[in-house]
Amino acid sequence: MTVTELVPYEEALATYDPVMGLEVHVELGTATKMFCGCSTTLGADANSQTCPTCLGLPGALPVVNATGVESAVRIGLALHCEIAEWCRFARKNYFYPDMPKNFQTSQYDEPIAFDGYLDVQLEDGEIFRVEIERAHMEEDTGKSTHIGGATGRIHGASHSLLDYNRAGIPLIEIVTKPIEGAGERAPEVAKAYVAELRELIKALGVSEARMEMGQMRCDVNLSLRPKGERSFGTRSETKNVNSLRSVERAARFEVQRHAAVLDAGGKIVQETRHFHEDDGSTTPGRVKEEAEDYRYFPEPDLVPVAPSREWVEELRAGLPELPRVRRNRLREEWGISQHEMQSVLNAGAVGLIVATTDAGAPADQARKWWMGELARRANESGTDLADLPIGPEDVARVCALVAEGSLNDKLARQVIEGVLDGEGAPDEVVEKRGLKVVSDEGALGAAVDEAIAGNAAVAEKIRGGKVQAAGALVGAVMKATRGQADAARVRELILEKLGVEG
Amino acid sequence: MPGISREEVAHLARLARLELKDEELDHFAGQLDDIIGAVATVSDVANEDVPPTSHPLPLTNVMRPDTVRPSLTPQQALSGAPAQEQQRFKVPQILGED
Numbered sequence: 001m002t003v004t005e006l007v008p009y010e011e012a013l014a015t016y017d018p019v020m021g022l023e024v025h026v027e028l029g030t031a032t033k034m035f036c037g038c039s040t041t042l043g044a045d046a047n048s049q050t051c052p053t054c055l056g057l058p059g060a061l062p063v064v065n066a067t068g069v070e071s072a073v074r075i076g077l078a079l080h081c082e083i084a085e086w087c088r089f090a091r092k093n094y095f096y097p098d099m100p101k102n103f104q105t106s107q108y109d110e111p112i113a114f115d116g117y118l119d120v121q122l123e124d125g126e127i128f129r130v131e132i133e134r135a136h137m138e139e140d141t142g143k144s145t146h147i148g149g150a151t152g153r154i155h156g157a158s159h160s161l162l163d164y165n166r167a168g169i170p171l172i173e174i175v176t177k178p179i180e181g182a183g184e185r186a187p188e189v190a191k192a193y194v195a196e197l198r199e200l201i202k203a204l205g206v207s208e209a210r211m212e213m214g215q216m217r218c219d220v221n222l223s224l225r226p227k228g229e230r231s232f233g234t235r236s237e238t239k240n241v242n243s244l245r246s247v248e249r250a251a252r253f254e255v256q257r258h259a260a261v262l263d264a265g266g267k268i269v270q271e272t273r274h275f276h277e278d279d280g281s282t283t284p285g286r287v288k289e290e291a292e293d294y295r296y297f298p299e300p301d302l303v304p305v306a307p308s309r310e311w312v313e314e315l316r317a318g319l320p321e322l323p324r325v326r327r328n329r330l331r332e333e334w335g336i337s338q339h340e341m342q343s344v345l346n347a348g349a350v351g352l353i354v355a356t357t358d359a360g361a362p363a364d365q366a367r368k369w370w371m372g373e374l375a376r377r378a379n380e381s382g383t384d385l386a387d388l389p390i391g392p393e394d395v396a397r398v399c400a401l402v403a404e405g406s407l408n409d410k411l412a413r414q415v416i417e418g419v420l421d422g423e424g425a426p427d428e429v430v431e432k433r434g435l436k437v438v439s440d441e442g443a444l445g446a447a448v449d450e451a452i453a454g455n456a457a458v459a460e461k462i463r464g465g466k467v468q469a470a471g472a473l474v475g476a477v478m479k480a481t482r483g484q485a486d487a488a489r490v491r492e493l494i495l496e497k498l499g500v501e502g
Numbered sequence: 503m504p505g506i507s508r509e510e511v512a513h514l515a516r517l518a519r520l521e522l523k524d525e526e527l528d529h530f531a532g533q534l535d536d537i538i539g540a541v542a543t544v545s546d547v548a549n550e551d552v553p554p555t556s557h558p559l560p561l562t563n564v565m566r567p568d569t570v571r572p573s574l575t576p577q578q579a580l581s582g583a584p585a586q587e588q589q590r591f592k593v594p595q596i597l598g599e600d
Contacts, residue, residue, distance in 0.1 A: 030568050037571030046589040047576040055579060067568035088556060095519050097593040145590065154597050161590035164579070293517055298556035306562040 005260055009252060010184075012224070012259030018186040019232050020179040020251060021221035022130075024197055026172045027140060027214070028071050029207045033168035034139045035062030035105060035302070040170075042213070046163040054168035056101030062301055064089075064137075068170040069112070070315065071206040072137045073307055075172055076113025077316050078200055079132045084112050086306045089137070089299040097162055098141035106173075108296040111136035112305065118200070120192040121324060122185065125338040130193045131177035142167035172206075178232065186222075187251035194218050194247050199323035211242050218247050222254040224262060233258070234268040238282050241275045249280040257282070330354065334363045347375050348385050352392055359396030362403075369395050373416055390419045397426040410483050411435045437486050444477075444485060448493045451476040462498050470494050506534045 033040060036053035052060035076083050090108035116132035143166050148158030174197065182189040198216055201209040209216040223235035236258070241250045254273075261268055272285035321329070330350065331341040344350055349370045356366035370385060374395075378385045398415050401407040407415060407430070418429030430436065451473045452459045461469045470491055477490045495501070508531045515522045515530075522530065573579075576589050585592035 032568050032570050037566065037569065038573045039570045045576060047579045047591070049573050050579045051571075051573050055574075057582075063564060063566045065568050066565035069565060086562070093517075095517075097591070097596065100591075144596075145588075146596075147587075157597075158595060160593050160596055161587055162593060163590050295514075295517065300556065303557055303559070303561040303564045 006253070006256040007259035007263060009256055012255050013184045015227065016224035016255070016259055016262070017180075017183065017227050017229070018251075018255050019223050019225065019235075020176075020182070020186055020190055021235070022176045022179070022190060022193060022247075023219040023221070024174045024194060025140075025217045025219075026075070026174065026201055026207050026209060027216070028068055028170040028172060029205075029215075030065055030067045030071070030170055032065055034065050034068050034137070034170035035168060036060075038165075038168065044165055047165060049165040050167070054100075055164060056099075062105065064302060064305065065170060068137060069305055069307070071170070071204070072112050072135065072172050073312060074204050074315050074319065075174070075201065075206060076116065076135050077312070078204055078319055078322065079113065079116035079118055079135060079174070081113035081116030081132060081135060083307055083312050084110060084114070084305075085309075086110075086304055087112050088304045089302045090296045091299050092138075093295045094293075097160065098144055099167060100142070100162075100164060104138060104141065105299055105302070106138035106296075107136035112307070118193065118196060119324060120189065120196040121327075122188055122192055123342055128182065128185075128189050128192070130179055130189070133175045133177045135172055135174045138171045138173055140166050140169040140171050186255065187248040190220060190251045191244050191248035195244050196324065198244075203320050203323050203326070205320075211244070214242065217242055220247060220250045220254065222251055222258070223268070224255065224258045233262075234270050236268060236271060236273050236282075238273045238275050239285065243277075246275060246277060246280075250275045250282060253280055253282055334367060336367070344371060347371060347378075349375070352385055352395075355392035356395045356399075359393045361396040361399035365399040365402070366392075366395060369398070369416065373413060377420060388420065389422060390416065394419050394426055401426065401430070405486060406430070406437055407435065408437055408483075408486055411437065435484065437484055444481075444490065444493060445497075447477045447480045447485070448473075448490065448497060450480065452494070452497065459498060462494070462500055465500070467495070467500060506531060506538055 030040060032038060033049075033054055036051050038049045038051050038054055041049070053062050073083055087107060087110035089105050090110075091103040092106045092108070093103045095102055111134035113135040114133065116135075118130050118132060119127050120130060121127055142162050142164040144154075145161045145163070146154045146157035147161060149156035154160070176193070179186070179189060179193075194216075198209045198211070201207050201216065207215055211217070218241045220238045220241055221235045222238070223233040225231065225233045236254055238250045238254060241247050258268055269284070273282040274285050275282050327341060327345065327350065330353075331338070334341075334353075336344075344353065344367065347370070349367075352370050353363065353366045356370070357363050374385060374388060374390065378388055381388075395416075398407070398412050398419075401415070402409065402412050414433065414435055415426050415429045418424070418433060419426060423429045423432060455473060455476060458469050458472050462473070473494050474487055474490050477494075478485055478487060508527055511527055511531045511534060512522070515527070580586045580589070580591065583591050
């Protein structure tokens with residue numbers, strides 16, 4: 001097939017209305033796999049974390065991980081879902097070497113959680129409600145390495161190698177209902193939904209949800225229908241879109257591609273598609289198998305899960321504050337605008353600022369450092385704020401030193417720099433670099449006298465009432481003290497000595 | 503009346519990666535039809551108030567604590583593999599040339 005000429009996005013939206021369905025897989029952060037006691041530690045030696053159960057050897061019996069079930073219920077509750085009173089696992093049968101059992105243990109028509117929603121906030125503050133169809137429990141597959149083809153691709157490979165360490169790691173699959181009515185903002189809604197879901201998963205502490213590590217992956221289902229039409233068009237399913245930015249790009253690309261096919265009078269093929277990070281395009285994968293071809297049936301080796309209502313309520317009571325609620329509370333406490341909060345969020349600074357205020361710093365100071373100097377440094381070195389070699393306690397200590405008058409802003413900047421350069425904690429940097437505000441009034445007084453004497457003309461102007469000229473003398477004193485004086489106090493002293501009211 | 507057609511048997515055989523000859527398809531379609539018919543008599547006995555059974559024992563919530571247990575060594579895990587390479591299970595080409 002030739003590459004379809006894409007329709008410009010705005011043009012596509014003028015004719016069509018997109019409908020999306022998002023499927024997100026979250027790898028739980030449990031210590032062991034979903035149905036056996038093998039470790040889930042990343043980066044282990046190939047096939048060193050397998051056992052008869054996850055290898056599907058004859059006679060092995062799976063037993064579900066209690067923490068896995070609890071995490072699933074908590075995710076369901078946080079998504080305002082109903083929790084099943086009774087549900088079973090099912091076998092999803094397929095032949096592919098990523099599962100040594102030739103089936104994946106999943107849930108079919110009895111998901112543990114269903115009928116919920118997640119409110120997501122778009123960049124301009126608008127709230128969009130995404131309805132949740134279901135969240136169910138299943139297991140991850142093994143990792144394939146394809147040998148002999150170009151750049152490790154499955155096409156043209158002579159054979160493949162399988163590492164089953166990942167096979168059996170608990171997954172929760174969260175499926176939205178068809179997302180309608182987002183219109184031109186569909187790609188933005190998709191991105192905001194995945195971002196919000198990731199925050200939620202992290203707040204629950206059930207997974208680190210690091211997309212770049214594959215701990216959270218998104219499949220984007222998208223179809224177009226002519227504006228005003230109610231029934232859905234044929235959808236494509238773009239698999240494994242693994243960053244927030246990619247989710248938005250994939251949705252946007254598919255809108256443009258579908259529009260091109262439909263405009264040309266063509267039909268959308270229901271198929272899976274692969275997303276390409278480099279240019280944001282998608283290419284066809286396999287034609288989607290019919291659900292019945294998986295021959296789902298209830299898993300006979302696992303007994304049903306029946307979460308008692310008491311337990312569910314106990315878990316509900318223990319849920320943390322939801323991320324969006326928390327963000328709005330913090331935004332109000334910090335007294336900043338929606339837009340400013342969005343920047344803090346985008347910079348990944350919310351947790352750091354909270355930790356800094358918890359360590360005693362005023363919120364505005366904490367925010368000033370993380371969003372100013374430190375954001376700049378992180379940007380320069382291309383790292384995340386959280387990965388800078390400075391922590392919230394360090395920043396809080398610097399704020400405290402400024403508050404008690406031992407440091408002025410300029411010196412504080414140097415202390416931060418010292419900490420970032422690995423010179424130690426703030427107090428050590430102060431000590432080593434000799435950074436202290438000169439608070440010795442005698443020494444300061446002498447420096448002021450000297451400045452007045454050396455700038456007689458300026459001093460005369462100030463005496464004459466031209467108070468704003470004091471800046472030049474303050475500058476001279478700051479220079480003489482190598483910036484280690486409290487500029488406000490210097491100004492006071494100058495005016496005092498010249499007998500002028502500030 | 504439940505039943506299974508020859509086409510359905512051929513489809514299932516393909517899904518199960520079984521290569522069946524024409525006469526085998528006829529043979530199995532007949533046999534499977536008998537089996538499905540026999541199993542279907544259960545529906546005649548069970549009223550609507552009897553839920554389908556997927557587990558013979560009235561057990562629920564059998565779970566294990568999230569505690570790591572020793573795994574097999576890679577050598578043990580691979581000991582039954584027909585082929586291996588780089589401490590991994592070696593499998594034949596997944597996608598044919600197309």
